[in-house]
Amino acid sequence: MNTAMPRVTTEDLRLIESTLAGQSEAFGALVEKYQDRLYHSMLRLTGSPEEARDVGQDAFVQAFVKLKTFRGRSNFYTWLYRIAFNLAMTERRRNRPVISLDQTRDLVGTEPEDRADRPDQHLEKQDQAKQVRQALQRLGEEHSAVLVLREIEDFSYDVISRMLDLPVGTVRSRLHRARIRMKEEMQRILE
Amino acid sequence: MDNREELISAYLDGELSDEEQQQVMQLLSEDEAARQLFADFQSLRSSLRSSFRALPADPVDHAFSKEVLERVEQVSPEQPQATPSPAPREPTFRPRMLLWPAMAIAAAIMLMVFYEEPISNDQPSRDATSQNGLLARLDDAPKGPAMMAKPQPAPSPIPDAAATIEQEAVESIVVTPSESQAFAIEDSLKSAVGSSSSDSTEGLAKKRKADSPAVKDAELAHRWAPPTSSSQSQIATARMRKEIYRKQNDIKGQRLAKSAHPAFGEAAGSHTGLAADELGEERAAPISKFVFLVQRGIDLRTELDQLVRDPLPSIKATPPEAALGQLQKIEQIAASPTQYIFDLTGTERVIRHSVRRLQQSKNFQLVSASPVGREEEEPLLSEQKNSKQSREGQDGQKAKPAPSEAVAKQLPTVAHRRVRLIFVVEADPAPPSAAPPSAAPSSASPPSSASPPSK
Numbered sequence: 001m002n003t004a005m006p007r008v009t010t011e012d013l014r015l016i017e018s019t020l021a022g023q024s025e026a027f028g029a030l031v032e033k034y035q036d037r038l039y040h041s042m043l044r045l046t047g048s049p050e051e052a053r054d055v056g057q058d059a060f061v062q063a064f065v066k067l068k069t070f071r072g073r074s075n076f077y078t079w080l081y082r083i084a085f086n087l088a089m090t091e092r093r094r095n096r097p098v099i100s101l102d103q104t105r106d107l108v109g110t111e112p113e114d115r116a117d118r119p120d121q122h123l124e125k126q127d128q129a130k131q132v133r134q135a136l137q138r139l140g141e142e143h144s145a146v147l148v149l150r151e152i153e154d155f156s157y158d159v160i161s162r163m164l165d166l167p168v169g170t171v172r173s174r175l176h177r178a179r180i181r182m183k184e185e186m187q188r189i190l191e
Numbered sequence: 192m193d194n195r196e197e198l199i200s201a202y203l204d205g206e207l208s209d210e211e212q213q214q215v216m217q218l219l220s221e222d223e224a225a226r227q228l229f230a231d232f233q234s235l236r237s238s239l240r241s242s243f244r245a246l247p248a249d250p251v252d253h254a255f256s257k258e259v260l261e262r263v264e265q266v267s268p269e270q271p272q273a274t275p276s277p278a279p280r281e282p283t284f285r286p287r288m289l290l291w292p293a294m295a296i297a298a299a300i301m302l303m304v305f306y307e308e309p310i311s312n313d314q315p316s317r318d319a320t321s322q323n324g325l326l327a328r329l330d331d332a333p334k335g336p337a338m339m340a341k342p343q344p345a346p347s348p349i350p351d352a353a354a355t356i357e358q359e360a361v362e363s364i365v366v367t368p369s370e371s372q373a374f375a376i377e378d379s380l381k382s383a384v385g386s387s388s389s390d391s392t393e394g395l396a397k398k399r400k401a402d403s404p405a406v407k408d409a410e411l412a413h414r415w416a417p418p419t420s421s422s423q424s425q426i427a428t429a430r431m432r433k434e435i436y437r438k439q440n441d442i443k444g445q446r447l448a449k450s451a452h453p454a455f456g457e458a459a460g461s462h463t464g465l466a467a468d469e470l471g472e473e474r475a476a477p478i479s480k481f482v483f484l485v486q487r488g489i490d491l492r493t494e495l496d497q498l499v500r501d502p503l504p505s506i507k508a509t510p511p512e513a514a515l516g517q518l519q520k521i522e523q524i525a526a527s528p529t530q531y532i533f534d535l536t537g538t539e540r541v542i543r544h545s546v547r548r549l550q551q552s553k554n555f556q557l558v559s560a561s562p563v564g565r566e567e568e569e570p571l572l573s574e575q576k577n578s579k580q581s582r583e584g585q586d587g588q589k590a591k592p593a594p595s596e597a598v599a600k601q602l603p604t605v606a607h608r609r610v611r612l613i614f615v616v617e618a619d620p621a622p623p624s625a626a627p628p629s630a631a632p633s634s635a636s637p638p639s640s641a642s643p644p645s646k
Contacts, residue, residue, distance in 0.1 A: 027263060031256045039251045044243050053255065060259045065266055125241075132242035150204065151239045157206045176200035179232055186235065 012076040019067060027067075031060050034077055038084055044152050045088050045145075047137065055091060059084035074159065081153070082163045085145070092141060135185035143178035150175055196228060203232050530558075536609045546612065558613045 008016075015033075018026030038059065042052035062083050063070075070079055136144050149160045157175075161168045195218060201207050202215040218225045535542050546560060 024260065024263060028256060028260050031259050035255050035259075036250045039255070040246075043246060053251065056251070057255065057259050057262070061262045061266065064263045128238070129242035129246075132238050136239070147239065151236050152243050157201075157204065172201050172206065173197055175204070176197040179200055179235060180196070182239075183231055183235055186238065 008072045008074065008076050013072065016067060016070065016076065019064070027064055030063075030076070034080060035060070037077065038080060041081060041153060042084055042088060045085065045148055046092070047133070051088070051091060055084055055088045058087050062087070074162070078155070078159055078163075085149075085163055089141065089145070131189045132186070135182060135189060138185055139178060139181055142174065143181055146171065146175050147178045147182060195225065199225060199229050200232060203229065203236070531612075531614045533612045533614075534609055535612060542610050546610075556615045558615050560610050560612045562610055 012030070015026045015030050019030070035056065039052055039056045042055045042059075043049060046052050046055060059080060063080050066083070070076070136147060139147070145164065146160060149155045149163065150157075155163070157168050157171045160166075160175075161171045164171065166174070198207065198211055198215050199218070202212065207215065215225075219229060535545055537545075546557070
């Protein structure tokens with residue numbers, strides 16, 4: 001069973017210790033290192049570029065404030081992601097109006113084109129991707145979160161259990177139920 | 192079927208035990224429905240990943256990090272809860288109603304100290320290589336009659352988490368170059384009690400090794416290494432707290448001894464008094480490590496609330512004359528029945544006063560006092576020697592050997608914020624056969640080899 005937690009890298013440790021020693025530029029280096037990855041993760045989680053940006057920035061600030069509580073038991077990014085994830089879930093529960101990725105794409109056309117496909121194939125793929133994302137959104141927070149963490153972010157059960165503060169066994173069963181529900185949603189779309 | 196489906200789901204993620212994995216592989220080889228479900232899960236994963244892969248992957252703009260850093264400039268990192276307060280409060284009047292809570296706290300700490308006390312012949316397994324030398328060496332020294340009237344009880348079979356934490360904290364101490372003199376003193380003391388002298392060299396070698404970048408990297412990784420059990424978690428927490436405290440106070444190489452409430456120790460006594468009545472002499476003996484000083488005229492106090500949060504840095508010592516001010520800190524570096532090592536931190540006047548008080552006591556000999564961290568300027572005790580000898584002559588008491596000139600010259604004077612004092616406990620005036628042989632050299636007069644390099 002894969003239960004190993006990814007360890008924090010020496011480079012990150014140096015930056016963290018320098019930050020704790022008062023060198024703010026070291027924290028700037030951490031931001032530069034992880035900002036793209038975190039932003040895109042939040043984009044996948046929230047479905048909104050604006051919200052992903054806000055959550056990402058808030059997460060970095062929170063991480064700076066709480067940096068002394070970081071024990072090095074996990075990868076720094078995992079710890080950062082957990083902060084961002086919790087912020088995103090809090091925002092979602094506040095029912096803030098969210099412009100979804102698909103709405104954004106419809107409005108401003110930011111989605112990149114895959115020039116390898118013919119136009120009809122490209123549109124078909126875009127449509128399928130949109131349907132999958134919509135199906136995921138319909139699952140609700142409990143199931144969509146665990147699916148994103150596992151299938152998109154590729155976190156282990158152990159990491160997910162720490163992020164969601166759940167036993168590993170619960171993560172396993174919840175992920176199974178999420179897959180079954182997602183499968184049903186996909187079948188309904190195809191029908 | 193639910194459990195089987197769940198196993199298949201976890202099998203896809205590679206999160207099964209070996210036994211479960213065999214079970215699923217058997218199932219997939221035999222059951223068509225199971226194979227179909229596994230294929231569906233694989234297809235679902237593929238769809239999810241490709242759908243999100245199609246999302247824009249543009250990097251965030253430069254304003255992102257700039258805005259984060261601007262916000263970070265306006266906040267400061269939070270202090271962890273366990274962080275001790277770096278600035279203890281000034282002493283204040285405490286009403287009588289605080290007596291019982293104070294006693295309760297002291298009793299709790301007493302228990303903690305009691306269970307961890309290492310002065311026992313039945314406890315030879317302290318790892319000298321992992322104790323930074325001194326504590327282990329002193330623990331291994333023969334026990335004299337002054338402090339150990341009876342053998343100590345066997346250590347409790349129940350692991351003492353607090354003791355473990357502290358032991359680990361001691362192990363994690365960084366030895367600074369400024370402590371090289373102290374090592375020299377420790378070496379000479381060690382030879383006085385007949386133990387090996389290689390540990391000091393080891394200590395200095397450790398220090399040199401600890402300064403190398405490779406070792407610092409290893410320390411960095413070790414310090415942040417995740418614990419694997421609850422006790423290791425406690426140890427890691429203790430290390431973190433110590434490290435944070437060290438950073439906040441810019442204290443390097445500080446050795447923190449476990450503390451008990453000194454005033455309680457004074458009231459309770461060690462071999463006698465309340466503690467001895469309640470616990471028996473041998474169990475009461477090691478309760479207060481600081482009663483030794485209290486009985487010799489150094490008033491000790493702690494801040495009660497700080498004691499609760501984190502007792503380690505809170506030991507204070509106050510000479511009786513208020514005008515003298517107070518010692519900033521007094522730390523028991525090590526103790527055995529035959530010797531004590533304390534660090535006093537304070538102004539020159541306060542340290543001078545404290546040393547004078549200590550010199551006036553019986554049955555122990557100040558072997559040396561050496562600065563820890565700063566250069567000395569003028570002898571501290573030169574003016575005290577004559578008055579002390581005169582007092583002893585008038586009292587008709589047994590003349591105690593005065594510190595040698597060499598030792599007196601080592602005594603610090605001005606600007607020594609931290610001074611290390613080493614005492615050798617003299618045997619009680621008893622038949623020679625009653626004293627352990629190894630205590631003899633240290634009881635008569637300080638060995639000449641006990642003199643550390645003064646500068």
